[in-house]
Amino acid sequence: MLWPPVASSSVQALWLALLALSSGATALAAEPSTVEQRAREDLDRQLQALVKTPPPEVVITYEGLPGAGTSRAYKLLEVDFLLNGQPLAVPGLDVLSGPGVHRLAALKVDEGSYTLVSRVTYTNDAWNLFSEESGFLWKMTASVTFQAQKGLRMRVRVLPAINPTAPDPRLKLKLSHDVSAEMTAPLADATLLAETTDAGSAPVAKVTPPPVTPPPVTPPPVTPPPVAVTPPVAAGRDAPEQGPVAPGRLSLRVLVGKKPVAATAFVRGKGAPQRVLLEKGARGPSQVMVPPGEYTVDVMAKGFLAQTRQVKVTREKESSVSFVLAKAPAKKAQQAQVKNERVELPKLPRFAEKQAAPRKGSTTAMALLVDMLVRDESLRLKLEGHTDNREVPASARQSLSEARARAVADVLVRAGLSPSRIESAGLGDTRPKAPNLIPRGRELNRRVDIVLVRGK
Structure with missing residues (x-):
């Protein structure tokens, strides 16, 4: 008979009972009875249930960016690593800035899904008057999700890299992860699922270890099972909610x-x-x-x-x-212009008399506004609605002008802009753009003006 990998007083008692059954069987008959066979199988099942498999382990490393110390040196300014939303206490920038592999954390964790979010900031520390990268900041964020299981050690590598052929300096540096697994002890029917989220692809690896093989009969000393620990919290931060967070x-x-x-x-x-x-x-x-x-x-x-x-x-x-996507206009006359914090579009929304909704086909230039706000996060819009002095009675002009401003705001929201970046107001017929004496002048006064508001 073979002794199981981990033993305790309960294990030893069950094993001795099984040995007694075995020795008794040889004295009574050459073949064990059905009752004895079932008892032996039941004891063996209980022994297997008491065998402890090591808890999952996670080892996280950071590989310093190649090129540190060269004429095109990239300096590490800031790092932040979150495991399931909980900050990791990691070595200082003086250590992580150097080339080579640096260990960020080695943890025993509970089984479950884990997401590592890595945020790093680099700058080009080599000044050159003719280089568009001098003093440039790269703030990069990447994440990876993996599954931790008993008997497996997950190795997660954080990999900053230089893209020498990048057409845009903003894409010169990139950040990614690599996930692999190794067995810390034999584990029956184990599976590993590693989902990488860097730039799209999601490779899946499945590991099926060999069955458990007990060592020779030598009862080892009683050893308490390892205690699972949670990742340490960086000093000066509030500890977030504990436990795995499924993404x-x-x-x-x-x-x-x-x-x-x-x-x-x-x-x-x-x-x-x-x-x-x-x-x-x-x-x-x-x-x-x-x-x-x-x-x-x-x-x-x-x-x-x-x-x-x-x-x-x-x-x-x-x-x-x-x-x-739609192509950006090449001619200046087809682009949005900003004068005195007001946006002038090549084609403005037009309104029929007494109507709050813009005429069909007159809002295509709104895509230029969306482009402007996407490229500058600090910008917001104020939309000011107007009427002419004849289309509705004086008492209704304020509400109609407000409805026109809201209608244009709805067009921008449907295009994807957050409503929090758009405000609207109505001014009635108090600010005419052209004389109301002729039809063309009244048509120009039925409008919505676009005002830029800077600052978040």
């Missing part, structure tokens, strides 16, 4: 016509924005793992107008957002 899945697709186009998406919501690079000709949507909640997704691509969407992410169902 939600967000699917992103950016098209021009029907073809996927290269673009950069920024997912803004809880914590720092996540940057997602979408490839030209991608065969499917890019997947992003984020905590459940409300998010704003901004998309920018070279030569196209930026767009934005509001989306709610839940654990129960995958959320999907698609963008169909």
